[in-house]
Amino acid sequence: xxxxxxxxxxxxxxxxxxxxxxxxxxxxxxxxxxxxxxxxxxxxxxxxxxxxxxxxxxxxxxxxxxxxxxxxxxxxxxxxxxxxxxxxxxxxxxxxxxxxxxxxxxxxxxxxxxxxxxxxxxxxxxxxxxxxxxxxxxxxxxxxxxxxxxxxxxxxxxxxxxxxxxxxxxxxxxxxxxxxxxxxxxxxxxxxxxxxxxxxxxxxxxxxxxxxxxxxxxxxxxxxxxxxxxxxxxxxxxxxxxxxxxxxxxxxxxxxxxxxxxxxxxxxxxxxxxxxxxxxxxxxxxxxxxxxxxxxxxxxxxxxxxxxxxxxxxxxxxx
Amino acid sequence: xxxxxxxxxxxxxxxxxxxxxxxxxxxxxxxxxxxxxxxxxxxxxxxxxxxxxxxxxxxxxxxxxxxxxxxxxxxxxxxxxxxxxxxxxxxxxxxxxxxxxxxxxxxxxxxxxxxxxxxxxxxxxxxxxxxxxxxxxxxxxxxxxxxxxxxxxxxxxxxxxxxxxxxxxxxxxxxxxxxxxxxxxxxxxxxxxxxxxxxxxxxxxxxxxxxxxxxxxxxxxxxxxxxxxxxxxxxxxxxxxx
Numbered sequence: 001x002x003x004x005x006x007x008x009x010x011x012x013x014x015x016x017x018x019x020x021x022x023x024x025x026x027x028x029x030x031x032x033x034x035x036x037x038x039x040x041x042x043x044x045x046x047x048x049x050x051x052x053x054x055x056x057x058x059x060x061x062x063x064x065x066x067x068x069x070x071x072x073x074x075x076x077x078x079x080x081x082x083x084x085x086x087x088x089x090x091x092x093x094x095x096x097x098x099x100x101x102x103x104x105x106x107x108x109x110x111x112x113x114x115x116x117x118x119x120x121x122x123x124x125x126x127x128x129x130x131x132x133x134x135x136x137x138x139x140x141x142x143x144x145x146x147x148x149x150x151x152x153x154x155x156x157x158x159x160x161x162x163x164x165x166x167x168x169x170x171x172x173x174x175x176x177x178x179x180x181x182x183x184x185x186x187x188x189x190x191x192x193x194x195x196x197x198x199x200x201x202x203x204x205x206x207x208x209x210x211x212x213x214x215x216x217x218x219x220x221x222x223x224x225x226x227x228x229x230x231x232x233x234x235x236x237x238x239x240x241x242x243x244x245x246x247x248x249x250x251x252x253x254x255x256x257x258x259x260x261x262x263x264x265x266x267x268x269x270x271x272x273x274x275x276x277x278x279x280x281x282x283x284x285x286x287x288x289x290x291x292x293x294x295x296x297x298x299x300x301x302x303x304x305x306x307x308x309x310x311x312x313x314x315x316x317x318x319x
Numbered sequence: 320x321x322x323x324x325x326x327x328x329x330x331x332x333x334x335x336x337x338x339x340x341x342x343x344x345x346x347x348x349x350x351x352x353x354x355x356x357x358x359x360x361x362x363x364x365x366x367x368x369x370x371x372x373x374x375x376x377x378x379x380x381x382x383x384x385x386x387x388x389x390x391x392x393x394x395x396x397x398x399x400x401x402x403x404x405x406x407x408x409x410x411x412x413x414x415x416x417x418x419x420x421x422x423x424x425x426x427x428x429x430x431x432x433x434x435x436x437x438x439x440x441x442x443x444x445x446x447x448x449x450x451x452x453x454x455x456x457x458x459x460x461x462x463x464x465x466x467x468x469x470x471x472x473x474x475x476x477x478x479x480x481x482x483x484x485x486x487x488x489x490x491x492x493x494x495x496x497x498x499x500x501x502x503x504x505x506x507x508x509x510x511x512x513x514x515x516x517x518x519x520x521x522x523x524x525x526x527x528x529x530x531x532x533x534x535x536x537x538x539x540x541x542x543x544x545x546x547x548x549x550x551x552x553x554x555x556x557x558x559x560x561x
Contacts, residue, residue: 175409175416176424182409185371188391189401191425191474247411 007166010250011159018155022148030147032264034219036256037154038212039240043252044161045208046237048168051247052201053106053181058097058113059209060233061120062090066210067217067228068124068131071139079142087210094206098199114234121229136224139217154215158253161208165249168204177201178247209237243286245293254294259283321380322347322509323368323399323478328377330360330367330533337363338374339533345478350500350510352520352541355530356554361513362404364530365482369401370394381478396427400476404483406467408455414466415451418442421473429475432506438473445469445499461492468499478509485519497523517545529553 021033042059049056069086076082101112124131131137143149168177179187180194188194213233217223237252244255262282266275290297324344330337338360345351353361366372368379370391379387386394400421408417418438435441439451445465449458458466464484471479481500485493493516500523504510514520520527520541527544529536531553537544544550 171416171419172423175412175420178409178412179417179420183407185391186403186407187420188371189369189395189403189474190421190470191392191395192420193390193392193424 007249011162014162014253015155015159018151018158022151022155025148027147030151032260033151034147034154036260037151037158038215038219039236039259040253040256041154041158041161041212041215042209042233043237043240043244043256044165044249045205045212047241047246047248047252048165048208049201049205050241051168051174051177051181052198053184054102054198054202055106055110055238056113056205057110057231057234057238058115058117059205059237060229060231061113061117062094062206062209063213063216063233064117064120064124064225064228065090065093065206066213067139067223068137068213069210070214071137071217071223072131074139079140083214086214087207090206090210090213091203094203095199098202102195102198102202114231117229117231117234121225124225124229131225134225136222136227138222141221142215142218145221150219154219157211157215161211162249162253164204164208165252168201169247169249239283241293243283243293245295245297248293248295251293251295258294320347321345322382323511324380325364325368325374326378326380328367328374328379330363330372330374336533338367341377341530341533341535343528343535343538345509345511345528346526347509348507349526350504350512350524352524352527353511353513353530354515354517354520354527354544355536358532359530359553360533361530362482363533365401365480365513368394369399369480392424395421395425395474395476398427398429398475398477399480400471400474400478401480402467402471402482402484404486406463408463408466408470410454410456413452413454414442414447414449414458415439417455417466418451418469418473421470421475425474427475429477431473431475432503432508441469441473442466444502445472446495461488461496464488464492464496465499468496468503472503472508476508478511479503480511480513482513483515484512485514485516493519517541521545 018033018037021029042063046056046059066086069089070083073085074082077085097116101109104112125134143153168174176187176192176197179190179192180197184194213228216228240255240259241252243259244253245251263279266279270278321344326342328338328341353364355361363372367374370389373388378385381397381399386397386399389397415438418441422438431441433444435444442451445468447462447465447469449462468484485496488496497519500510500512512520512524524541527541528538529544529550536553537547537550
C-alpha cells in the first residue's frame with residue numbers, strides 16, 4: 001500500500017476535485033458529483049468486505065437501513081444523533097447477520113446477503129406504523145437543500161470512508177484479511193480469529209454502506225423501500241470496485257467517476273433505454289482488458305515505464 | 320514429561336474412523352516422528368490437535384492443559400503451531416507480511432526463541448535470505464517451505480507440528496531443512512515430524528510413533544520401530560514383509 005504521504009495526497013486530490021465542482025455552481029456537475037460520491041462510498045464499503053473473501057450482494061440492505069434509520073430518527077433525536085444511531089443500526093444488523101452467515105462459504109454467503117437485502121424490503125412494507133410502509137418516509141433534506149453545501153458534506157464522508165479503507169489496507173489488517181480470503185485455515189493457524197475478524201469487516205462495511213444510504217436519504221428527502229433496497233445498490237458497488245480496482249482505496253473512487261462518465265457518454269450518444277446496453281458492454285470490455293481494474297492497469301503501466309527508464313534493474317535482480 | 324498428549328480420541332468421517340480411539344503422548348523436548356502408511360491418520364491427527372477438525376470424543380492436553388474444543392487460533396496462542404503440507408499463502412502478500420501475521424496476532428506471554436524479535440530475524444533464522452518485501456508469488460517451493468516453517472515459528476510455539484515439511488524438496492534443500500529443524504529443536508521447541516522418507520526420520524528423530532488405521536501401532540526409537548514386523552506388515556502388506 002501507499003505510504004502516508006501518498007495517501008494524504010490522494011485524500012487532498014479527491015477533496016479538491018469534489019470541492020472544486022461544489023464551488024463551480026454548475027448544477028449538472030454537482031448532481032453528477034453527488035451521485036459519484038455516494039457510489040464511491042458504497043463501493044468502498046463493498047471492497048473492504050471483499051478483502052476478507054466475502055462477496056456481498058446485500059449492500060442495499062445496509063444502504064436502506066442507513067437511509068431509513070437516519071431518516072426516521074432525525075426528526076426525533078436530531079440530525080447528528082439520528083445519523084449516528086442509524087449508522088450504528090447497520091453495524092448491529094451486520095453483526096447479527098454476520099454471526100449466522102459468515103460461517104457460510106463464499107457463494108452461500110453471497111446468496112444469504114442477497115436474500116437479506118430483499119427481505120429488508122418486505123420488513124419495511126410490513127411495518128407501516130414505524131417505517132411508513134410502501135408509501136415511504138420524508139426525512140429532512142440536509143444542508144438547507146443547497147447542492148454545493150451537500151456536496152461538501154458528502155465529500156467529507158467520502159474522505160472518512162477512504163481513511164477507513166486505508167486503515168484496513170494497513171499492516172494490522174491487510175495481511176490477515178488476505179490470508180482469510182485466500183486460506184482461512186492458514187489464517188487461523190497463524191493466530192487470526194477468523195470469524196471475529198470477518199464480523200468486524202462486515203460491521204465496518206455495513207456502517208459505511210449505511211453512511212451512503214443516510215446521505216441518499218438526506219439528499220432527496222424521500223425514501224421508499226423500492227428505491228433503497230433495490231438490488232441496484234448491491235450490484236453497483238461491485239461493478240464500481242471491479243472497474244476501478246479491488247483491494248485499493250483509489251479504485252472504488254476512480255471506478256465511480258469512470259462509471260458515471262461512461263453512463264453519461266452512452267446516454268448522450270445512444271439515448272433512450274438502449275444506452276444501458278452500450279454501457280454494460282463497455283464495462284465488460286473494461287473488465288476483460290483490465291482484470292485488476294483501472295488502478296491495477298495504471299500501476300502496471302507505471303511499473304513498465306520505470307523499468308524501461310532503468311534498464312540496470314533486471315540485471316541487478318538476477319545477480 | 321509430555322508436552323502434547325491425546326487420550327481415547329476418535330475422529331469419524333461418516334462411517335470411517337480416521338482416528339480410532341487413539342492414545343499417544345509426545346515426550347517433551349524431543350523430535351518425534353509420526354509415521355504410518357497413507358490413510359493411517361497422520362494428517363487427521365495434525366488437524367485434530369490443531370483444532371481444525373475437533374475429535375468426536377477424547378481428551379487433548381498441551382502441557383497438562385486441555386485444548387480440546389478450542390478454536391485453532393486459541394490453540395496457537397496456547398503454544399501449539401503447525402505447518403501445512405501444501406503451503407498455500409496469498410500470493411499478493413510479501414514474505415514479511417506472512418511472517419508478520421502470527422507475530423501480530425498470536426497473543427501469548429512467550430517470546431521468540433534465540434532472542435528473535437522481528438520478521439526479519441525469523442526469516443534469517445529459517446534461511447530465507449530473500450528481501451522481506453518480496454511477494455510470495457515469486458517464491459520457489461523450497462522457499463515456500465521455509466516460509467511456512469518461519470510462519471509457524473513466529474507463532475512462538477513450544478510444540479511445533481511439521482506436516483511433511485520436506486516433501487518435494489531436492490536432496491540439498493532437504494539437508495538444509497533438516498538442519499533447520501535441528502536448530503528449532505535446539506532452541507527448546509518440541510518438534511513432531513510427519514514424514515514419509517525413512518532416511519529423514521532416522522537422521523532427525525529420537526522417537527517415533529507409528530499410526531495405522533487411526534490407531535497407535537508402535538512407539539519406540541526409529542531404528543526399533545522400523546524393524547518391528549507389525550510396522551513392516553502395515554506398510555508392505557501381509558506376506559510381503561521380509
